[in-house]
Amino acid sequence: MSAYVVFTRESTEDSAELDTYMNTVAPxxxxxxxxxxxxxxxxxxxxxxxxxxxxxxxxxxMQAARTWYDSPAYQAVAAHRHKGATYRVTIVEGQP
Known part of the structure; x- marks a missing residue:
């Protein structure tokens, strides 16, 4: 069953850190x-x-979403997101 990771950016705290995140997350x-x-x-x-x-x-x-989110590659980049902005992040399971 599909799962959705929803990132909700509440406020930007450090635009340079957020730019670093945006420029390095794709890989x-x-x-x-x-x-x-x-x-x-x-x-x-x-x-x-x-x-x-x-x-x-x-x-x-859900497992595929967690595998990506918990991956060392994403967590290293996510440190910049944490410094750059206040987010809420949720994984929600879809309907069959």
Whole structure:
């Protein structure tokens, strides 16, 4: 069953660190079955305070999503994301 990793950027703290993350994250996707569904597209905030940006990645399974997220390659790059911005990150299982 498909799984979705949802990155919600709440606020940017250090744009240089965030730029480093954005410029180095692509190689972490190699060898992983990822489909990009949303990449910081236009937001239409309907209720409440909306985030700065949203990314949605599709994986074939929850395990495939965790394998990428927990990989040493991604975690090394994610350190820049942690320094650069406040995010919420969630993996949600899709419907059959």
């Amino acid at each position: 972490t996707f190699e060898g992983h079955p990822i489909k990009f569904l949303a990449l910081y597209g236009q937001l239409d905030k309907l209720e409440g305070n909306g985030p700065e940006g949203i990314v949605i990645l599709e994986f074939p399974t």
